[in-house]
Amino acid sequence: MSSLNINNLSASIEGKAILDNLNLDLPAGEVHAVMGPNGSGKSTLSKVLAGHPDYEVTGGSARLEGIELLGLSPDEIARMGLFLAFQYPIEVPGISIANFIRAALQARLPEGESVKAVDYYKQLYEKMDELGMDRTFTSRSLNEGFSGGEKKRCEILQMSMLEPRYCILDETDSGLDIDALREVSLGVNRMKGPERGMLVITHYQRLLEYIVPDKVHVMWEGKVVLSGDKDLALELEQRGYDWIRNEVAA
Amino acid sequence: MSTSNQIAVDREKGNFHFETDYAYDAGVGLSEDVVKYVSGVKDEEPWLLDFRLKALAAFEGKPLPTHWASKDLENINFDQIRYYLSKGQKPSRTWEEVPDDVKNTFERLGIPEQERKFLAGVEAQFDSEAAYSRMKDDLEEKGVLFMGSTEGLKEYPEVFKKWFGKVIPTSDNKFSALNSAVFSGGSFIYVPPGVKLEQPLQAYFRINAENFGQFERTLIIADEGAEITYMEGCTAPKFETSTLHSAVVELVALKGAKIQYITVQNWSNNVFNLVTKRALAEEEAEVRWIDCNIGSRLTMKYPGVILKGRKARGEVLSIALANDGQHQDTGAKMVHAASETTSNVIAKSISIGKGRSSYRGLVEMPGRPSHCKNNTECDALLINAESETDTYPAITVRGRDNSVQHEASVSKVSAEQIFYMQQRGMSEPEAMSLCVNGFVNDLIREFPMEYSVELKRLIDLEMEGSVG
Numbered sequence: 001m002s003s004l005n006i007n008n009l010s011a012s013i014e015g016k017a018i019l020d021n022l023n024l025d026l027p028a029g030e031v032h033a034v035m036g037p038n039g040s041g042k043s044t045l046s047k048v049l050a051g052h053p054d055y056e057v058t059g060g061s062a063r064l065e066g067i068e069l070l071g072l073s074p075d076e077i078a079r080m081g082l083f084l085a086f087q088y089p090i091e092v093p094g095i096s097i098a099n100f101i102r103a104a105l106q107a108r109l110p111e112g113e114s115v116k117a118v119d120y121y122k123q124l125y126e127k128m129d130e131l132g133m134d135r136t137f138t139s140r141s142l143n144e145g146f147s148g149g150e151k152k153r154c155e156i157l158q159m160s161m162l163e164p165r166y167c168i169l170d171e172t173d174s175g176l177d178i179d180a181l182r183e184v185s186l187g188v189n190r191m192k193g194p195e196r197g198m199l200v201i202t203h204y205q206r207l208l209e210y211i212v213p214d215k216v217h218v219m220w221e222g223k224v225v226l227s228g229d230k231d232l233a234l235e236l237e238q239r240g241y242d243w244i245r246n247e248v249a250a
Numbered sequence: 251m252s253t254s255n256q257i258a259v260d261r262e263k264g265n266f267h268f269e270t271d272y273a274y275d276a277g278v279g280l281s282e283d284v285v286k287y288v289s290g291v292k293d294e295e296p297w298l299l300d301f302r303l304k305a306l307a308a309f310e311g312k313p314l315p316t317h318w319a320s321k322d323l324e325n326i327n328f329d330q331i332r333y334y335l336s337k338g339q340k341p342s343r344t345w346e347e348v349p350d351d352v353k354n355t356f357e358r359l360g361i362p363e364q365e366r367k368f369l370a371g372v373e374a375q376f377d378s379e380a381a382y383s384r385m386k387d388d389l390e391e392k393g394v395l396f397m398g399s400t401e402g403l404k405e406y407p408e409v410f411k412k413w414f415g416k417v418i419p420t421s422d423n424k425f426s427a428l429n430s431a432v433f434s435g436g437s438f439i440y441v442p443p444g445v446k447l448e449q450p451l452q453a454y455f456r457i458n459a460e461n462f463g464q465f466e467r468t469l470i471i472a473d474e475g476a477e478i479t480y481m482e483g484c485t486a487p488k489f490e491t492s493t494l495h496s497a498v499v500e501l502v503a504l505k506g507a508k509i510q511y512i513t514v515q516n517w518s519n520n521v522f523n524l525v526t527k528r529a530l531a532e533e534e535a536e537v538r539w540i541d542c543n544i545g546s547r548l549t550m551k552y553p554g555v556i557l558k559g560r561k562a563r564g565e566v567l568s569i570a571l572a573n574d575g576q577h578q579d580t581g582a583k584m585v586h587a588a589s590e591t592t593s594n595v596i597a598k599s600i601s602i603g604k605g606r607s608s609y610r611g612l613v614e615m616p617g618r619p620s621h622c623k624n625n626t627e628c629d630a631l632l633i634n635a636e637s638e639t640d641t642y643p644a645i646t647v648r649g650r651d652n653s654v655q656h657e658a659s660v661s662k663v664s665a666e667q668i669f670y671m672q673q674r675g676m677s678e679p680e681a682m683s684l685c686v687n688g689f690v691n692d693l694i695r696e697f698p699m700e701y702s703v704e705l706k707r708l709i710d711l712e713m714e715g716s717v718g
């Protein structure tokens with residue numbers, strides 16, 4: 001069963017319930033978009049799946065290829081193949097991008113094996129070129145002082161180097177200029193494949209013109225309340241979220 | 251990027267112990283008799299015994315400095331310590347001649363191997379005396395002296411006496427007085443004018459016995475225009491009871507000389523490490539202390555440079571790592587006693603778990619010098635919520651056109667940073683190690699290549715033990 005299955009997932013933070021019996025299935029090979037108003041729980045969903053320790057899972061399950069993720073440590077989940085491109089990437093002073101990604105790759109190797117420097121840099125530079133990132137970035141501290149757009153590109157660079165099975169992109173489009181949006185989208189599209197599932201969280205239809213989703217889900221107060229094809233995103237863009245409220249109430 | 255030529259430092263590395271018989275044992279506790287015993291074993295001249303006895307009185311007359319330093323000092327039981335232990339052999343010039351139990355210890359610590367690889371000479375001290383001492387022949391031909399302090403005092407008293415106790419007077423502090431009373435071992439080095447050592451000399455200090463106090467005394471003199479790099483390493487097994495290490499290290503850099511002194515302190519967590527280190531820098535001389543404190547229960551060490559000659563330069567680069575149950579109380583002293591002298595201090599400390607690190611800095615400009623410069627930067631990294639750090643800078647500037655700059659920072663590794671790194675697949679300890687490495691990286695780059703100490707592996711090991 002190649003998919004990420006989220007069943008009746010409920011989670012809270014500091015006693016406040018955020019996710020409420022959420023259901024979502026993401027089969028490998030597909031791209032799904034998640035939309036929804038501010039505060040509806042989209043980032044919460046991504047962090048709960050990634051194992052963030054601040055959230056308490058109060059019910060349900062989330063299985064990656066049949067294996068339960070909930071309760072595992074964030075690094076175990078990451079090594080099982082779940083990648084989260086953060087809405088707000090964290091700055092880590094003192095650690096260069098090159099060293100950071102290398103350490104992340106190293107963490108996936110069995111003991112005794114190590115990343116080969118020559119191959120590594122070749123691959124890193126290739127991906128940076130593809131994403132239109134200047135090579136001087138490799139020696140800069142991770143995300144430190146990066147512009148909003150640079151941070152997002154750096155997330156996609158990490159994603160393409162780590163080649164995860166399931167990718168969650170949390171508002172990767174916000175903060176990107178028009179050219180960057182295209183370059184980053186191309187980068188994401190290059191990663192599409194029959195083996196890989198992608199969950200793209202966004203507020204804007206614009207991104208979905210580049211990264212065309214197989215399905216669109218609408219989140220509302222911690223639940224997926226509506227799912228449809230890519231036209232649903234267009235409809236949301238035109239009509240806003242108010243009509244959803246009525247649907248939910250109905 | 252990783253550095254290739256690294257010294258293996260491993261916190262568990264020193265934690266082993268072979269049974270050993272000692273020919274000379276001063277027994278337990280400190281008294282005039284013990285001091286006389288030590289002096290007698292070494293067959294010292296009367297002036298030296300007199301020096302020691304006066305030092306003992308000074309030690310007894312001084313209170314523990316608990317009014318400013320850690321109360322933990324009160325847990326040193328001076329009556330339970332053994333002040334002198336040796337096998338009664340002269341230091342050997344070949345490893346074959348070193349008694350098996352001692353040789354095995356140093357082999358396990360990798361000392362002969364390092365000697366072959368990149369050192370100009372090694373002295374290996376086992377408890378109170380050097381077991382091995384050897385320098386490359388060509389250096390001997392150039393007139394370089396490298397031996398234990400016991401031998402130095404005997405064979406070259408005219409050089410030794412001239413500087414002995416001149417940089418650090420007996421009564422400088424309670425522990426320099428203690429050292430002066432019972433000192434044994436340590437290195438004596440003299441580098442003649444213009445001689446530049448290309449490879450470093452190394453001393454390795456090993457505490458083997460329980461309840462033992464090690465009190466080595468090191469004196470390094472670099473004559474005019476001479477250059478030397480000296481490195482010391484140290485380990486002890488983890489005993490139940492605490493152990494005392496109290497050294498005095500005096501450096502003399504004459505006109506235009508350069509001394510670089512590197513310490514990798516990796517004592518086990520039961521060692522009180524109370525060390526006085528100071529250098530005298532004459533005109534245009536340069537002294538650089540590189541000090542890495544990783545082990546010990548309490549370290550109190552503030553390497554200093556007295557910038558006595560015009561344009562002399564002093565530097566302290568230090569890294570301290572304080573884990574649970576450890577207090578690294580370190581710092582630097584820069585005394586600008588002449589004009590146009592410059593000093594630079596970069597101190598980085600990392601506190602993990604309940605570990606505590608303190609920085610004490612002293613910058614003085616006595617005698618109204620002019621055009622002096624000091625730059626001090628101390629950065630602390632806190633890994634856990636309960637980790638501690640504190641800073642006590644003291645600066646007195648007199649004279650004119652002097653510049654003193656002090657910068658301090660405290661940063662914390664945040665839970666969000668760790669989560670972010672874990673999301674990329676690193677375990678929590680790996681993530682913390684990476685943060686710590688990132689924190690010390692720019693400083694380690696300043697270290698000589700051979701000593702770009704393998705802090706990474708060491709830090710990894712420290713982190714593994716401290717998480718989860």
Ligand SMILES: Nc1ncnc2c1ncn2[C@@H]1O[C@H](COP(=O)(O)OP(=O)(O)OP(=O)(O)O)[C@@H](O)[C@H]1O
Binds near residue numbers: 038
């Ligand atoms: N630490 C916290 N304590 C209390 N409430 C929190 C905490 N963290 C998040 N929340 C709340 O959880 C809700 C969901 O937040 P989340 O970030 O998941 O929304 P989102 O759908 O990603 O919104 P956006 O579109 O603005 O990114 C919000 O109401 C937010 O205020």
Ligand SMILES: [Mg+2]
Binds near residue numbers: 042044087
């Ligand atoms: Mg969000």
